[in-house]
Amino acid sequence: MVGAVVRLPLILHFVWDVVDLGVFVWWMAAYSEHIPDTDSLSLYAICIPIAVVGTIILFRGFVNIVSNGMAFQTLKSIWESYENTKLTEGEFYLKIYKEVAQHLYLELLFDLVQAATTMWFMARLSFNEKDFNLKVLIDFANISSTVIDAFLFKGPEAIDITGCNLGEMVRALLGILPTYRALAAGAPPPVDGSSTTLHPKDPREASDSVL
Secondary structure: OOOHHHHOOHHHHHHHHHHHHHHHHHHHHHHHOOOOHHHHHHHHHHHHHHHHHHHHHHHHHHHHHHHHOOOOOOHHHHHHHHHHOOHHHHHHHHHHHHHHHHHHHHHHHHHHHHHHHHHHHHHHOOOOOOOOOOHHHHHHHHHHHHHHHHHHHHHHHHHHHOOOOHHHHHHHHHOOOOOOHHHHOOOOOOOOOHHHOOOOOOHHHOOOOOO
């Protein structure tokens, strides 16, 4: 199963991350107005740090990926560029590919924490009034935005990148995954000390193979 992130520009992936995070903050604010003050404090104490961490992950990924000229590229185009470029340029695309994979796993972990927190509060909180207007809509928007993010934009492709191997997933999360599908397809392996390699100034011009 090929994830949507393979075919869609990475910038759209980040746009959905913003939407998902925004819906979570909206859900938190809406709930706080209809629950006792003590529960509201607990809600804020748990959800605000989660939202802050999500913002940091999003900003970090945006800087590392989009600022390198990858905004309108896809995982497929980065992979094919790495396969078909010279070794020096190939290392650049491998670096970008690692950063994309790491971001996917960080966001996937965030989605799991966000979903677990949402379900926990939905099950435990009591409301000041019986009729909470738009509660069903707010809950549905929060859960569905996370599900779409985790399973459509990240889950299938992030798992497929490392071949469903838990150890490789952890390496991708830590940013130390040494090989990807591009290597298996015949691309040149990275050279030790690649941090000293000169990278092309504009990655979009590094190869005619970029889609």
